[in-house]
Amino acid sequence: MVRKEVSPFEFFEETDSLMRSGGLLLVSSGKDGKPNAMTIGWGLVGTMWRLPVFCVAVRLSRYTHKLIDETGRFTVCLPSKNMDEVLDVCGTKSGRDMDKLKELGLTAKKGKVVDVPYIEECPIHYECEVIYKTVLEPGQLKKAVEGDVYPTGNYHTMYYGHIKGVYAEEGAHGNLL
Amino acid sequence: MVRKEVSPFEFFEETDSLMRSGGLLLVSSGKDGKPNAMTIGWGLVGTMWRLPVFCVAVRLSRYTHKLIDETGRFTVCLPSKNMDEVLDVCGTKSGRDMDKLKELGLTAKKGKVVDVPYIEECPIHYECEVIYKTVLEPGQLKKAVEGDVYPTGNYHTMYYGHIKGVYAEEGAHGNLL
Secondary structure (H helix, E strand, C coil): CCEEEECCCCCHHHHHHHHCCCCEEEEEECCCCCEEEEEECCEEEEEECCEEEEEEEEECCCHHHHHHHHHCEEEEEECECCCHHHHHHHHHCCCCCCCHHHHHCCCEEECCCCCCEEECCCCEEEEEEEEEEEECCCCCCCHHHHHHHCCCCCCEEEEEEEEEEEEEECCHHHHEC | CCEEEECCCCCHHHHHHHHCCCCEEEEEECCCCCEEEEEECCEEEEEECCEEEEEEEEECCCHHHHHHHHHCEEEEEECECCCHHHHHHHHHCCCCCCCHHHHHCCCEEECCCCCCEEECCCCEEEEEEEEEEEECCCCCCCHHHHHHHCCCCCCEEEEEEEEEEEEEECCHHHHEC
């Protein structure tokens, strides 16, 4: 289906709402070009350095961490209605062990302005280039949260992605999970 | 006017739009309790550590930096229609040199759930507690941006504020700048 460019924050509400319910798909590929997706439930959106930014959090242990470090690019894809299983698999399996997109029957397409894959079955996607990254600093987070979220020191890297384009299918809103 | 609690992200669109045009007011007070406001044009909003978060960027040199470090609390206030001069003054003058709220005829009120001032003349405000903070790391930002924004090394601290409550006057939407 045709996908049109929309303004960077037109779908913030849907993005935020999905993030806090089923999740979003963070899609990337490494130097070998093989696409991979992981489910994310955390992220920040807004303006920094006069640019539209999507900031995603990826733990150091993740396969996606290696991929984004290799290329400095990612997409965030909003799942459609029938994607509960996709979110489940992409949130529990590692791309080191399986080709998630292939096994789930998903189609990787090349981004429109950034050389990075997105998932065609997702009606809306953001294309981003990493402009800044930082690993969370031990001891700086409130103690109760730190003990709960990082008991083994597997911290998140915060990848600040410059949003280069957001694309939506016609009628995308009604087709989201 | 009565101010009611709304969901953390109900006014994201207005918040983001004002951030990229006139600006928002970042309000804080230090140990002495004296309120101060600065104009901000950058910030990120979303979910981290399962919590609603407003992340604001404050340069190390700013008076507000000292105040937030002292108390770990801030509000973000959305300006109303007639506040162009307020945004101008709060973006160019330092609270070290003048009592901005007093000179501008603004009213500081105590937050509803966080012990931090907000500006009554602003129809919507966020009350936040700092949950994490980190200074931007030299050399990690894309070179062109770093040279443009931080030519003298006056980096931003990113204060991740846990949004404890968002409050809006009735009809607030129509009264924003």
